[in-house]
Amino acid sequence: MRQEWLAFIGSLRKGSYNRALFDVFSGMAPADVVWHEAEIRALPFYNPDMAPPPEADHFWQQVRSADALVFFTPEYNGSIPAVLKNAIDWASRDPQGSPLVGKPAVVLGASQGLFGTLRSQLHLRQILSFVGMELVQRPEVLVSEAHLKLEPRGQLNDPVAVRLMKTLAQNLYERVGRMLAV
Amino acid sequence: MRQEWLAFIGSLRKGSYNRALFDVFSGMAPADVVWHEAEIRALPFYNPDMAPPPEADHFWQQVRSADALVFFTPEYNGSIPAVLKNAIDWASRDPQGSPLVGKPAVVLGASQGLFGTLRSQLHLRQILSFVGMELVQRPEVLVSEAHLKLEPRGQLNDPVAVRLMKTLAQNLYERVGRMLAV
Numbered sequence: 001m002r003q004e005w006l007a008f009i010g011s012l013r014k015g016s017y018n019r020a021l022f023d024v025f026s027g028m029a030p031a032d033v034v035w036h037e038a039e040i041r042a043l044p045f046y047n048p049d050m051a052p053p054p055e056a057d058h059f060w061q062q063v064r065s066a067d068a069l070v071f072f073t074p075e076y077n078g079s080i081p082a083v084l085k086n087a088i089d090w091a092s093r094d095p096q097g098s099p100l101v102g103k104p105a106v107v108l109g110a111s112q113g114l115f116g117t118l119r120s121q122l123h124l125r126q127i128l129s130f131v132g133m134e135l136v137q138r139p140e141v142l143v144s145e146a147h148l149k150l151e152p153r154g155q156l157n158d159p160v161a162v163r164l165m166k167t168l169a170q171n172l173y174e175r176v177g178r179m180l181a182v
Numbered sequence: 183m184r185q186e187w188l189a190f191i192g193s194l195r196k197g198s199y200n201r202a203l204f205d206v207f208s209g210m211a212p213a214d215v216v217w218h219e220a221e222i223r224a225l226p227f228y229n230p231d232m233a234p235p236p237e238a239d240h241f242w243q244q245v246r247s248a249d250a251l252v253f254f255t256p257e258y259n260g261s262i263p264a265v266l267k268n269a270i271d272w273a274s275r276d277p278q279g280s281p282l283v284g285k286p287a288v289v290l291g292a293s294q295g296l297f298g299t300l301r302s303q304l305h306l307r308q309i310l311s312f313v314g315m316e317l318v319q320r321p322e323v324l325v326s327e328a329h330l331k332l333e334p335r336g337q338l339n340d341p342v343a344v345r346l347m348k349t350l351a352q353n354l355y356e357r358v359g360r361m362l363a364v
Contacts, residue, residue, distance in 0.1 A: 012229040045223060045265040046258070047194040076228070078312030079305060082268030083227040089258045119312075123261060123305055130260030130301075 003176050005029065006066035008038045010073040010084040017110040017146035018072040023154035024162075025070070025108060028169045038062055038069075040087035052095075059087070060094045067176045069105040069133070075113070075120035085127070092131050101132035104175045106168055108141040110150060116142030136172050139164040183214065185358050188248035190220045192255040192266040199292040199328035200254040205336035206344075207252070207290060210351045220244055220251075222269035234277075241269070242276045249358045251287040251315070257295070257302035267309070274313050283314035286357045288350055290323040292332060298324030318354050321346040 007026070011018045026035050039062065042055045063069070073080050092098045107124055109117030121142065128135055141164050143149060149158045156162055189208070193200045208217050221244065224237045245251070255262050274280045289306055291299025303324065310317055323346050325331060331340045338344055 012227060013231050041227060045194060045268075046263065049195050076267075076271045077274055077309050079267065079309050081228065082264040082271060085258075085261065085267055086227075086264030089264060092259055119308075123308075126301075126305075127259050127261050 001177060001180055002032045002034060003067045003173065003180070004034050004036065004065060005068045005070050006036050006038050006062055008040060008069060008071045008084060008087060010071070010081045012041055012083060015152065016074070017112070017143070017150050018074050020150045020152055020154065021108055021110045021143060021156070022072050024156045025165055025169065027154055028166050030169070030173050033173065036062060036066065038087060040083055043086055043090050046086055046089040046093070056090055059090060060096070060099070063091045064094070064096070064099045066103070067180065068172055069103060070172070071105065071107045071124060073107065073109045073117055073120050073124055075109065075111050075117040078119045079123045080120045084124070088127060088131060098131065103133055104136055104172060104179065105133040106136045106172050108165070108168070110143035110146040112145060112147050114144050116144035118142055134175070136168070136175050138171065139167050141165055141168055183359060183362055185215050185249045185355065185362070186218060186247060187211065187215050187250045187252055188218050188220050188244055190222060190251060190253045190266060190269060192253070192263045194223055194265060197334065198256070199294070199325070199332050200256050202332040202334055202336065203290055203292045203325060203338070204254050206338045207347055207351065209336055210348050212355050215355065218244060218248065220269060222265055225268055225272050228268055228271040228275070238272055241272060242278070242281070245273045246276070246278070246281045248285070249362065250354055251285060252354070253287065253289045253306060255289065255291045255299055255302050255306055257291065257293050257299040260301040261305045262302045266306070270309060270313060280313065285315055286318060286354060286361065287315040288318045288354050290347070290350070292325035292328040294327060294329050296326050298326035300324055316357070318350070318357050320353065321349050323347050323350055
């Protein structure tokens with residue numbers, strides 16, 4: 001059955017390792033998965049005083065219609081980038097009610113360091129749990145020393161990570177499939 | 183001795199409880215403390231590809247010349263607001279070297295909930311430790327049920343919190359004083 005997956009790419013860098021990781025992961029999803037990329041960089045800082053701009057309406061529409069959210073996070077100063085936190089805060093404030101509650105999600109991350117976004121993933125998983133998402137927690141995907149392993153346009157020279165990512169894609173696909181079948 | 187303290191106010195709301203908390207706290211600092219407010223809302227999302235805008239230069243100058251940073255954080259979805267994380271990420275990337283390393287800092291927070299920014303303070307304290315700030319950790323200031331206690335323009339109807347805040351201001355003042363005396 002067709003599934004819509006929405007990718008959140010936490011780095012705005014053109015040569016981002018997390019964008020490259022998305023390129024790899026998107027090729028691993030089953031054929032009836034349709035990918036979209038969440039448009040998060042044009043969202044202003046969340047401010048309850050502000051009338052939601054058109055970018056927020058568009059973004060809410062994207063999140064609502066997704067069957068699953070897939071987060072690719074770098075690690076900035078031991079936590080997630082602001083652009084990612086801001087997107088989650090906007091998503092949770094959808095005036096139609098938070099579309100995050102009960103929606104499946106997974107987290108992946110790549111960094112140049114030896115710990116591969118360990119700290120930022122801990123924060124992100126806490127935040128996603130708080131907003132009520134159904135996290136598919138296993139396997140964990142933490143790509144360390146990304147500059148040695150990830151090539152632009154979807155090549156990952158790390159057989160263990162490749163295997164884990166395939167399993168994660170399958171696990172998410174099955175979780176969403178069970179929800180859609182109900 | 184004159185000290186320059188730089189306030190980071192994590193909520194952009196006009197009627198923000200954390201801005202009201204700043205109004206209260208700023209009145210508690212010793213007379214030779216000069217307050218400034220960090221200009222963080224005009225900073226774009228941090229992006230290493232981007233040439234730093236004038237707002238970043240101005241902000242770096244503010245952080246460099248501060249003797250201490252004072253963070254007022256709300257709690258959004260169990261963590262800190264994006265505008266605060268973004269400011270910390272910009273600050274740490276000052277091309278002259280991070281001005282955060284070794285600089286004293288304190289954290290305060292107010293929220294309408296019963297736990298008074300407990301979760302966001304945990305994340306914020308981890309991030310500030312990561313960037314090498316010298317956190318004055320005690321006493322903790324978590325103002326719960328802020329809508330019942332905080333009035334605009336600097337009135338806090340919570341004698342315990344008032345006492346803790348006075349102690350925190352004094353502890354920060356002494357910590358900075360010792361550093362400036364060396």
